[in-house]
Amino acid sequence: xxxxxxxxxxxxxxxxxxxxxxxxxxxxxxxxxxxxxxxxxxxxxxxxxxxxxxxxxxxxxxxxxxxxxxxxxxxxxxxxxxxxxxxxxxxxxxxxxxxxxxxxxxxxxxxxxxxxxxxxxxxxxxxxxxxxxxxxxxxxxxxxxxxxxxxxxxxxxxxxxxxxxxxxxxxxxxxxxxxxxxxxxxxxxxxxxxxxxxxxxxxxxxxxxxxxxxxxxxxxxxxxxxxxxxxxxxxxxxxxxxxxxxxxxxxxxxxxxxxxxxxxxxxxxxxxxxxxxxxxxxxxxxxxxxxxxxxxxxxxxxxxxxxxxxx
Numbered sequence: 001x002x003x004x005x006x007x008x009x010x011x012x013x014x015x016x017x018x019x020x021x022x023x024x025x026x027x028x029x030x031x032x033x034x035x036x037x038x039x040x041x042x043x044x045x046x047x048x049x050x051x052x053x054x055x056x057x058x059x060x061x062x063x064x065x066x067x068x069x070x071x072x073x074x075x076x077x078x079x080x081x082x083x084x085x086x087x088x089x090x091x092x093x094x095x096x097x098x099x100x101x102x103x104x105x106x107x108x109x110x111x112x113x114x115x116x117x118x119x120x121x122x123x124x125x126x127x128x129x130x131x132x133x134x135x136x137x138x139x140x141x142x143x144x145x146x147x148x149x150x151x152x153x154x155x156x157x158x159x160x161x162x163x164x165x166x167x168x169x170x171x172x173x174x175x176x177x178x179x180x181x182x183x184x185x186x187x188x189x190x191x192x193x194x195x196x197x198x199x200x201x202x203x204x205x206x207x208x209x210x211x212x213x214x215x216x217x218x219x220x221x222x223x224x225x226x227x228x229x230x231x232x233x234x235x236x237x238x239x240x241x242x243x244x245x246x247x248x249x250x251x252x253x254x255x256x257x258x259x260x261x262x263x264x265x266x267x268x269x270x271x272x273x274x275x276x277x278x279x280x281x282x283x284x285x286x287x288x289x290x291x292x293x294x295x296x297x298x299x300x301x302x303x304x305x306x307x308x309x310x311x
Contacts (some may be wrong), residue, residue, distance in 0.1 A: 031185060049113070051228030053084065053244055054084040055072060055085050070098035073106075080228040085108065086109050095123060108133075109136055112144060163188035163273040165191075189212040254278060258276075259296070266304060267303060
């Protein structure tokens with residue numbers, strides 16, 4: 001078998017070996033047609049039976065896709081959902097980060113043994129997941145990231161969650177396989193539409209044509225799945241459930257001028273500053289106001305972009 005890039009062995013935290021019938025065995029896995037015989041879990045075991053939803057997508061995500069993913073994951077986690085994903089680069093990693101950004105919990109499903117880390121760039125992310133959420137795998141220690149392991153990993157992602165959200169995915173991709181498996185398991189599938197000229201939109205658009213739920217806001221998840229049971233998931237700060245509407249910039253202000261000239265992909269901050277006709281202090285005040293209001297985000301390369309999700 002062809003091996004992917006060799007992963008690096010890592011110090012092993014306390015590991016739990018769960019089989020069907022264990023008090024913390026994920027009950028949703030019993031509703032699938034191919035549950036694992038054992039899962040190896042590192043982290044917080046009760047999270048495995050808390051209300052959860054999966055977010056998946058391409059490793060080659062756009063800036064827009066990453067922004068959408070992070071915002072969706074953060075808001076769902078703030079409302080009590082555990083975010084499940086595959087610890088991969090791109091959409092998966094951003095889904096985990098979004099949950100962690102609001103002190104939420106997340107589950108990372110791995111395609112290697114628990115003593116391996118793939119991709120190696122997510123070693124620190126894995127540590128953060130295991131502090132309050134967990135990582136899990138059905139593969140024995142020492143198992144490398146072989147290609148045929150990833151479809152098996154994807155079936156666990158679909159099986160652990162009440163629903164699956166696909167943000168960006170080519171028509172043929174692991175994320176699409178996860179969505180198809182979710183349908184087989186009678187889970188709800190949601191898709192985020194994207195630009196029609198992007199390959200990574202084609203999978204989502206196919207799902208929508210086939211009857212997936214259109215995801216325009218977190219309210220769409222609540223409409224289909226309801227709210228997570230707070231008795232099962234008591235960790236969140238109640239203040240997070242009462243997020244106010246995001247204020248809009250005042251017309252004619254520097255903040256409004258900036259918002260009128262940025263998009264989802266990002267615009268050079270320096271170029272905008274050169275074009276701004278007003279004073280430096282007004283520029284800085286406008287930029288700070290937008291950041292404090294959560295209306296913009298900074299991207300690599302000194303770019304500014306609109307925030308996708310407004311709650």
